[in-house]
Amino acid sequence: DAKTTQPPSMDCAEGRAANLPCNHSTISGNEYVYWYRQIHSQGPQYIIHGLKNNETNEMASLIITEDRKSSTLILPHATLRDTAVYYCIVRVLNNAGNMLTFGGGTRLMVKP
């Protein structure tokens, strides 16, 4: 699986959009970009995934650049409960299972 690079930490004001970047310059054509988040001392939670098109769900939006070498997770209106570590993961989607490789992630602090 391709390696990802994320900033170690970011701050965001409550109610504003949080834009979390991720670099994955060695991504292969069949690898998807996944985002999970982990609130302190809990298990990670799936947020969103995409291949090359932008994706949106009730939690967030995922913007993937045209060359697919980077992506941005957008939380449109961050709340204090969005304070967590956000992990960007790149992997092939196949029938072999969900063996995820988690890097250090970005620690997002949402401030009042």
Added chain:
Amino acid sequence: DGGITQSPKYLFRKEGQNVTLSCEQNLNHDAMYWYRQDPGQGLRLIYYSQIVNDFQKGDIAEGYSVSREKKESFPLTVTSAQKNPTAFYLCASSHLGDTEAFFGQGTRLTVV
């Protein structure tokens, strides 16, 4: 409610003792996984299983053992051979080929 349950939440053991962490899911998932997380770090894969009675080593399997006798259960044994067992242990499950892994709330193991 459907979900994945880990027990206990906190576990203390003396050095040199084996200890078994429980993981149960009622989501009818074929695949189950064990991860280890150290403070301030991402998750690392210990073992995974894609079908009953079969499992594979992950990145850090040394000092650990697992079994998968039932689809719903995937217990992890931390043996005395594990040099530094104190950590946060997370269990997850998913359908094969699915995009989303569901995580338990974790077991924090402290060996003294």
